[in-house]
Amino acid sequence: MNSIALKSFVGLRQVSPEKTQFTGQAKVITIRHRKLKIVAGKYSPLVSGRNLRVAVIGGGPAGGSAAETLAKGGIETYLIERKLDNAKPCGGAIPLCMVGEFDLPLDIIDRRVTKMKMISPSNVAVDIGQTLKPHEYIGMVRREVLDSYLRDRAKENGATIINGLFLKMDIPKDKNSPYVLHFSSYDGKTGGVGEKRTLEVDAVIGADGANSRVAKSINAGDYEYAIAFQERIKIPDDKMVYYEDLAEMYVGDDVSPDFYGWVFPKCDHVAVGTGTVTHKGDIKKFQLATRNRAKDKILGGKIIRVEAHPIPEHPRPRRLSGRVALVGDAAGYVTKCSGEGIYFAAKSGRMCAEAIVEGSENGKKMVNEDDLRKYLKKWDQTYWPTYKVLDVLQKVFYRSNPAREAFVEMCADEYVQKMTFDSYLYKTVAPGNPLEDLKLAVNTIGSLVRANALRREMDKLNV
Numbered sequence: 001m002n003s004i005a006l007k008s009f010v011g012l013r014q015v016s017p018e019k020t021q022f023t024g025q026a027k028v029i030t031i032r033h034r035k036l037k038i039v040a041g042k043y044s045p046l047v048s049g050r051n052l053r054v055a056v057i058g059g060g061p062a063g064g065s066a067a068e069t070l071a072k073g074g075i076e077t078y079l080i081e082r083k084l085d086n087a088k089p090c091g092g093a094i095p096l097c098m099v100g101e102f103d104l105p106l107d108i109i110d111r112r113v114t115k116m117k118m119i120s121p122s123n124v125a126v127d128i129g130q131t132l133k134p135h136e137y138i139g140m141v142r143r144e145v146l147d148s149y150l151r152d153r154a155k156e157n158g159a160t161i162i163n164g165l166f167l168k169m170d171i172p173k174d175k176n177s178p179y180v181l182h183f184s185s186y187d188g189k190t191g192g193v194g195e196k197r198t199l200e201v202d203a204v205i206g207a208d209g210a211n212s213r214v215a216k217s218i219n220a221g222d223y224e225y226a227i228a229f230q231e232r233i234k235i236p237d238d239k240m241v242y243y244e245d246l247a248e249m250y251v252g253d254d255v256s257p258d259f260y261g262w263v264f265p266k267c268d269h270v271a272v273g274t275g276t277v278t279h280k281g282d283i284k285k286f287q288l289a290t291r292n293r294a295k296d297k298i299l300g301g302k303i304i305r306v307e308a309h310p311i312p313e314h315p316r317p318r319r320l321s322g323r324v325a326l327v328g329d330a331a332g333y334v335t336k337c338s339g340e341g342i343y344f345a346a347k348s349g350r351m352c353a354e355a356i357v358e359g360s361e362n363g364k365k366m367v368n369e370d371d372l373r374k375y376l377k378k379w380d381q382t383y384w385p386t387y388k389v390l391d392v393l394q395k396v397f398y399r400s401n402p403a404r405e406a407f408v409e410m411c412a413d414e415y416v417q418k419m420t421f422d423s424y425l426y427k428t429v430a431p432g433n434p435l436e437d438l439k440l441a442v443n444t445i446g447s448l449v450r451a452n453a454l455r456r457e458m459d460k461l462n463v
Helices: 003-007 061-072 096-101 143-156 213-217 237-243 280-293 342-359 369-397 401-411 414-426 434-461
Strands: 021-023 026-028 053-057 076-081 111-113 115-119 125-128 138-140 160-170 179-185 195-201 203-206 225-234 246-252 256-265 270-276 302-312 324-326
Touching (some): 053 061, 053 179, 053 195, 061 076, 061 342, 076 143, 096 138, 111 256, 115 401, 125 414, 143 342, 179 203, 203 213, 203 342, 225 280, 237 256, 246 280, 246 401, 342 369, 369 401, 401 414
Parallel strands (some): 053 076, 053 203
Antiparallel strands (some): 111 138, 179 195, 225 270, 225 302, 246 256, 256 270
8 A cells, every 4th residue: 555545544644654653543554665675586386296297299319318318307208209210311410529418329420521522513622621630520320320329318317208299289277287298109000090198297398390399389480491302322332432431512503502412421321412492392303413413423323212301491489488498400400501400409409408407406396487498598698609600601602603612612721621620510619810810701702703703704605
């Protein structure tokens, strides 16, 4: 009640702050003016008779890493994956830092790439890898092997793996009620529609890829995406020797108007693929061009598998709602220019799970949106610069064939290679040398000018 309301009492009169007085029928109420300090506090109820329950939807690198971290942290963890033998169409390159950070056994790495050829639209090839130290390499993995390993490790640490298709979830009406997940359980059976089941959990991590149903459930919004198309090709042993520790990247309007084509070595075959955002309907034409650019090196090869999958081009408008968070491709964590997503998927899954473990005090308390928001804040602070740098590179160098020629020419510079590999292998935007950066800027402009001059001369010849 404010002072004006108090003074409206019959017989009320001002008195000393320390006294209470009666005048007739009215009670005199005094108010002492004090400065109040408001302290915001967090109240999270204890989870009674059980540990916090969290469902991870999707069993790729993001889901497997999240489930393992949750289970280790005392959370009652469920991982739901539709296809336990899934092999996502993916180049399969992982940075050196991932091997150590995620304690990956070396026997799941098919190849250690120490050389890379960048091949321009006019088939000028530049060798990359001159600055690598003896212990440094890019790991090449098969997704079916990596994903299975991470899921198995999560299971060993206490996670429950469910072979099922997530359908939808019921959003709770208050901050502590459970999410009710609806899914079809396959129980390891092949074929059929599965058995409809439900699961109640306290929080959900959406790690279910670019077509995430979890994202749809929280109205996370859409994003632009690329289509990746890949063929696994078994080539003769004598030709496989060439790709023993070497990968190739092809750029040009023929292989992709806005991305690149690749030939990456696996255990006993090569993965040949390409991608595009702007011309999805022409993806098979671009794939044929990629195969033709590498035809002499893969001659006699047999296609043993064909794969296609969407790849997000930028983060979703919303990555968090209530006690539901998105990670990996579901959140849109794929870099521009390189199209890399495996490391960022695994890292985001782990970071999100760590935020839940911390906020719940190892599964003893309920979590809320603020707990999960700590993951987003940490993620953006750590990796946003990397995404922005690669976004700029893609816009500058993937926009035309002359720009791509300039890009390949620039890649011959040892300083560029060192900066590029250091940033890739260790997932940091490597600090540069100011003088070298200035020389690089001048050389870049020179490369662009020369490339455009070459295009003009070629146009004259075509008249």
